Amino acid sequence: MTRVDAPGPGVREVRITHLEMTDPAELTPAREPRVEASFVRAGRPAPELSRYFYRAVGGDWYWLDRIEWTYDQWLAWVSAPGHELWYAVVDGVPAGYVELDRSSGGPGSVEIAYFGLLPSYAGLGLGGWLLTRAIERAWAVEGTTRVWVHTSELDSEAALSNYQARGLRVCGTETELWDTSRPSPGPWRTAR
Structure with a gap:
């Protein structure tokens, strides 16, 4: 996303929805996916992997705030205390990911900072399964006393309903101005 401070050509108001869960008993697990999948943790800080998933998953959804990050910025992100990167593997191939962050939201909070599937793995029941994991x-x-996430109306149509189906409940909304004058670049800069 590209946030801006003032209206202009291509600038629109985008609704951001914040969701939370304050008790593990609130989790409604998804059923197993239609394909065999495993949930794997990146065992050491891997800025290349984090950047790969960020672009491959978020490229279609206006995830633009980290596009220009340097290697050192990515390294600082994945090396920060409380950061974890987990990913789904199907047939030996990464299919989606989640990054957890304990540095924001206050003591006891764990943010689902980034979450999603690679486009070719949508529709296989992996989204609910991965979010459950x-x-x-x-x-x-x-x-942990709180698990939270935020999503925008420009994310996948399945995002908000998946979060709510797992038991996360809306705890706030806000509106931001985003420059959407150009389409989101997709997973590759020259893909469109």
């Missing part, structure tokens, strides 16, 4: 992992972190 992510929420379970967030609650497994000692001292």
Whole structure:
């Protein structure tokens, strides 16, 4: 996303929805996906992997705020205390990911900072399954009292309903100005 401070050509108001879960018993697990999948943790900080998923998953959804990050910025993100990167693997291929962040939202909070599937893996029942695994992992972190996430109306149509189906409830909304004058670049800069 490209946030701006003032209206102009191509600038629109975008609704941001914040959701939270304050008790692990609120989780409604998804059914198993229609394909065999595993949930794997990146065992060490991997800025290349984080950047790959960010572009491959978010390229169609206006995830633009980190496009110009340097290697050192990516390294700082994935090396920060409380950061975890997990991903789904189908037939040996990464199919989607989640990044958990314990540095924002206050003590005891775990943010689902980034979450999504690669486009070719949508429709296989992986989204709900992966979100279930992510929420379970967030609650497994000692001292967790809140799991939270935010989404925008420019994210996948399935995002908000998936979050709510897993038991996350809306705890706030806001509106931001975003420059949407050009289409989101897709997973590759020259893809469109």
